[in-house]
Amino acid sequence: QKEVEQDPGPLSVPEGAIVSLNCTYSNSAFQYFMWYRQYSRKGPELLMYTYSSGNKEDGRFTAQVDKSSKYISLFIRDSQPSDSATYLCAIEPGNTGKLIFGQGTTLQVKP
Amino acid sequence: DARVTQTPRHKVTEMGQEVTMRCQPILGHNTVFWYRQTMMQGLELLAYFRNRAPLDDSGMPKDRFSAEMPDATLATLKIQPSEPRDSAVYFCASGSDRLGEKLFFGSGTQLSVL
Numbered sequence: 001q002k003e004v005e006q007d008p009g010p011l012s013v014p015e016g017a018i019v020s021l022n023c024t025y026s027n028s029a030f031q032y033f034m035w036y037r038q039y040s041r042k043g044p045e046l047l048m049y050t051y052s053s054g055n056k057e058d059g060r061f062t063a064q065v066d067k068s069s070k071y072i073s074l075f076i077r078d079s080q081p082s083d084s085a086t087y088l089c090a091i092e093p094g095n096t097g098k099l100i101f102g103q104g105t106t107l108q109v110k111p
Numbered sequence: 112d113a114r115v116t117q118t119p120r121h122k123v124t125e126m127g128q129e130v131t132m133r134c135q136p137i138l139g140h141n142t143v144f145w146y147r148q149t150m151m152q153g154l155e156l157l158a159y160f161r162n163r164a165p166l167d168d169s170g171m172p173k174d175r176f177s178a179e180m181p182d183a184t185l186a187t188l189k190i191q192p193s194e195p196r197d198s199a200v201y202f203c204a205s206g207s208d209r210l211g212e213k214l215f216f217g218s219g220t221q222l223s224v225l
Contacts, residue, residue: 034213042219043217044154049213102153
């Protein structure tokens with residue numbers, strides 16, 4: 001079993017839709033959770049960072065962690081064509097600095 | 112605008128040839144990571160360094176891959192001999208081991224081994 005599992009999609013939505021992206025992880029000891037966004041032919045860039053459980057909001061983006069079910073989510077409100085990218089969840093086991101990534105979900109927002 | 116610089120951006124080579132990829136981390140960052148990205152496996156951690164010392168290279172095929180940091184401004188990933196299954200995008204990322212510091216990724220080296 002992989003440490004982080006993510007449905008690769010692709011996911012296609014109309015502009016303005018609410019998008020929900022999800023990952024599951026295997027080790028309940030993980031405490032640091034991140035979402036990265038990767039545009040085509042670019043390196044990943046950090047979008048959201050969450051420690052432990054709960055929600056974190058940044059503009060149209062909300063990151064949610066449910067440690068009881070080992071489930072992390074990213075919600076995008078009022079999605080825009082510029083949000084079209086691959087979204088990768090990542091965990092940082094034990095403040096090591098290294099990240100373990102999910103497979104990435106490819107999102108397309110159609111005008 | 113500080114950024115991680117990777118060279119070359121693209122590399123096409125023949126099976127059996129040596130490939131060297133270079134990375135210049137952001138000035139002041141003390142952690143450097145090498146990742147490989149493929150459609151099948153996603154982003155896989157190959158190796159990482161803290162203060163130029165290798166901490167974990169368990170994700171790297173030891174018989175053909177090697178990673179080094181000759182100095183604080185240069186990290187290298189070498190494949191010798193290269194094989195078609197090594198075709199992938201190789202990313203370098205740098206960061207700081209202060210709690211909460213994010214990783215900054217380079218634009219990657221697209222490697223094709225024929």
